[in-house]
Amino acid sequence: MAIATRGLTKRFGRQTAVDSIDLAVPRGAVFGFLGPNGSGKTTSIRMLLGLTSATSGEISVLGEPMPGRLSEVLPRVGALVEGPAFYPFLSGTANLGRLDTADRHASSRTRRARVALALERVGLSHAANKKVHAYSLGMKQRLGIANALLTHRELLVLDEPTNGLDPQGTREVRSLIRSLAAEGTTVFVSSHLLAEVEQMCTHAAVMSAGTLVAQGTLADLGRGSERRVRITTPDVGAASRVLTDLGLVPVPVPMSGADAAQEDPAVMAAYPVGRTPAEAIVTALVAAEVRIRGFVLEEPSLEDRFVALTGEGFDVVQ
Known part of the structure; x- marks a missing residue:
C-alpha cells in the first residue's frame, strides 16, 4: 500500500x-x-x-x-x-x-x-x-x-x-x-x-x-445503489403495468405547465431498476406495444452513493 x-x-x-x-x-x-x-x-x-x-x-x-x-x-x-x-x-x-x-x-x-x-x-x-x-x-x-x-x-x-x-x-x-x-x-x-x-x-x-x-x-x-430507468411514452398506463410486472416501481414524473400545454409525451420513471437488464425492459415494453419515444438508463453517481451512506449533500459544512 x-x-x-x-x-x-x-x-x-x-x-x-x-x-x-x-x-x-x-x-x-x-x-x-x-x-x-x-x-x-x-x-x-x-x-x-x-x-x-x-x-x-x-x-x-x-x-x-x-x-x-x-x-x-x-x-x-x-x-x-x-x-x-x-x-x-x-x-x-x-x-x-x-x-x-x-x-x-x-x-x-x-x-x-x-x-x-x-x-x-x-x-x-x-x-x-x-x-x-x-x-x-x-x-x-x-x-x-x-x-x-x-x-x-x-x-x-x-x-x-x-x-x-x-x-x-x-x-x-x-x-x-x-x-x-x-x-x-x-x-x-x-x-x-x-x-x-x-x-x-x-x-x-x-x-x-x-x-x-x-x-x-x-x-x-x-454497488448497492439503485439505478433508474426513464421512459418517455404517450402510453403511460401500459408502461406502468409492464414495469410493475417486471418487479419495478413505476413513478409518474411531473410535467411542467409548459410541457403539459404542448401535450408532450408523458414521462415515466422506475426506481429502482435493480438487476433487471435494460434490454429486458425494452423488450417487454415493445411486446406490450408501448410506444417508446425516449428511454434513458440513469446510473447512480458517486454523490448518490454519498447521500445514501450519510444522508447529507456536499453543501453541508460540518
Missing part, C-alpha cells in the same frame, strides 16, 4: 476531528479522498505527512512508519496542502528555484531544466517570469502543483488541487493527474467535488464528520 492507517485519530481538546479511520491506498492508484468541507480531510493529510501529530493510531506511507521515518519518506512525496504560499515579489521561476534549493536531495545542476519542465507541465510557461503577486488564485494553485513536481515522486498528495481554477484549468489538472498515474506515481487527491473525482480517480474514500464511511474502487462504491 502507498498509504495505510489503522485507528488514526486526532482530537483537539474535546473535539474529535478524525475518528479512528483505516485508510488503504493502493500503489499506482488515483485515490479520491472525499467529504464536505470540515469533514476531517485536511487534518488527516497533515497527519499522513507529519505536519501534525496523531492522538492515536498507526500510519504507514510508502511502506514506512510515520512519523518515525519522516526524513526517509518525505523526499519521495510531493504535496500541496491548504493552498500554496510563495514570495509575492519573486517570479514563478524564482520561487520554484528557491524551493528547490531548500531540498537537499535535489541536484543543483538540473535545477533550471526541472523548474522549466514543472512550469510547462502545469501550463505556466507563459507566466514563468511574472511576479507571483500578479498571479490569479488559479495560477498560484498551479504553481503549487509545479513545486510538487520538481523531482520525481512516488506519491503525490494534493489537497483541493482544482481550487480557483477555471474549467479549462480544471481539465488540464485532471489530464496531468492521469499522466502522472500512467507514469507509476500514486496520486492522493482530497476534494469535495465529486464530479471531478469520478472523472479522474480509480479509488475513493468518503469522510463524514471525521469518520470514514466507505472506501474502495469507484465500482465498489457504486
